[in-house]
Amino acid sequence: MSTDGTRAVRLTRWGGPPVITEVARPVPTGEQVLIQVEAAGLCRSDLHVIDAREGALLYRTPFTLGHEVAGRVLERGPGAMGPAVGERVVVYGPWGCGSCARCAVGSENYCDRRTALDADRTGTGAGLGRDGGMADLLLVPSGRLLVPVGELAVVQAAPLSDAGLTAYHAVAGIRRAIDDDASVVVIGVGGLGHLAVQILRATTTARVLAVDVREEALALADQCGAHFATLLRPDSAAVLRDRTGGVGAVAVLDFVGGRSSLDLATGVLRPGGELVVVGSGGGELSVRKPGVLPPGTRISLPFWGTLPELEQVVALAREGVLKVEVEQFALSRALEAIEGLRSGGVRGRAVLVPD
Numbered sequence: 551m552s553t554d555g556t557r558a559v560r561l562t563r564w565g566g567p568p569v570i571t572e573v574a575r576p577v578p579t580g581e582q583v584l585i586q587v588e589a590a591g592l593c594r595s596d597l598h599v600i601d602a603r604e605g606a607l608l609y610r611t612p613f614t615l616g617h618e619v620a621g622r623v624l625e626r627g628p629g630a631m632g633p634a635v636g637e638r639v640v641v642y643g644p645w646g647c648g649s650c651a652r653c654a655v656g657s658e659n660y661c662d663r664r665t666a667l668d669a670d671r672t673g674t675g676a677g678l679g680r681d682g683g684m685a686d687l688l689l690v691p692s693g694r695l696l697v698p699v700g701e702l703a704v705v706q707a708a709p710l711s712d713a714g715l716t717a718y719h720a721v722a723g724i725r726r727a728i729d730d731d732a733s734v735v736v737i738g739v740g741g742l743g744h745l746a747v748q749i750l751r752a753t754t755t756a757r758v759l760a761v762d763v764r765e766e767a768l769a770l771a772d773q774c775g776a777h778f779a780t781l782l783r784p785d786s787a788a789v790l791r792d793r794t795g796g797v798g799a800v801a802v803l804d805f806v807g808g809r810s811s812l813d814l815a816t817g818v819l820r821p822g823g824e825l826v827v828v829g830s831g832g833g834e835l836s837v838r839k840p841g842v843l844p845p846g847t848r849i850s851l852p853f854w855g856t857l858p859e860l861e862q863v864v865a866l867a868r869e870g871v872l873k874v875e876v877e878q879f880a881l882s883r884a885l886e887a888i889e890g891l892r893s894g895g896v897r898g899r900a901v902l903v904p905d
């Protein structure tokens with residue numbers, strides 16, 4: 551390993567496997583900030599990026615993967631703001647234009663200029679067309695995208711920037727629906743779902759009912775504070791509805807987004823309830839076919855989260871309220887970790903740590 555090169559897990563061509571290769575050390579200019587990566591989480595969206603056919607995504611290869619990153623500020627460009635050199639931070643992953651009405655309030659996940667950014671094909675975030683953090687170093691466009699994490703362990707901090715933030719944003723969207731004796735169903739207790747259970751328990755009065763297809767996920771749901779957890783079966787809607795006192799759930803958070811999870815959601819929702827679809831499991835739902843959805847159902851497709859929400863998630867974690875179930879892998883074992891995620895063999899969130 552030469553002294554000035556560093557490692558990165560890169561997608562070098564569409565349809566090809568990611569490779570661990572040496573890249574030049576980035577030099578921060580202007581507002582940019584160089585991060586010494588200390589932890590980078592893996593996400594199912596990384597699999598979608600890796601498996602994408604040419605033209606499916608508006609990104610140009612090659613680029614480094616990884617949109618769930620924590621580390622230390624190593625070097626700052628001359629115009630950089632935010633955390634100082636040496637400070638430990640987590641990186642807000644949706645990189646918008648930074649100046650539109652949405653970005654101005656920290657909602658870069660909903661940047662008004664995203665279409666233009668897509669057209670420019672330079673990518674919309676860390677590891678999403680822009681060089682990401684499955685690497686030794688990460689160059690961040692601006693210090694505005696960094697949230698200090700204090701003494702929080704980095705393998706706990708990294709997953710907050712995507713799994714934690716996405717779960718928190720999904721819960722934020724249904725908070726108004728949670729009245730007395732409300733039940734919320736969480737479908738999929740993986741990297742995002744297990745944090746959603748904890749966030750619901752920590753920030754709402756909801757009765758939390760969890761569903762998954764894996765026994766070990768039910769144990770994780772219990773560990774995270776779910777009031778009830780069950781395997782997905784043909785009678786799950788009836789079983790869950792019974793746990794709601796017969797009225798149904800005021801909200802369903804579907805972190806799978808597949809045919810069976812959407813079917814279950816339609817069977818357990820209360821009239822006037824909230825269907826929140828986060829997972830991209832390829833499921834379809836007919837919104838107009840009579841009898842598919844209860845009357846008054848509101849459907850939302852939340853995406854990632856906002857900078858202020860990331861600060862709130864980090865605060866919850868620093869208070870000890872959020873505990874991420876992590877399976878740690880050395881950066882040099884990144885390809886093995888990716889295959890482990892693909893095979894469903896990861897408990898909680900897989901996190902790469904530069905070795």
Ligand code: FEH
Binds near residue numbers: 593595596713
């Ligand atoms: C990232 C990029 C594209 C689609 C979905 C995602 C999520 O993993 C972000 O949380």
Ligand code: ZN
Binds near residue numbers: 595617712
């Ligand atoms: Zn993700």
Ligand code: ZN
Binds near residue numbers: 646649650663664
């Ligand atoms: Zn913007």
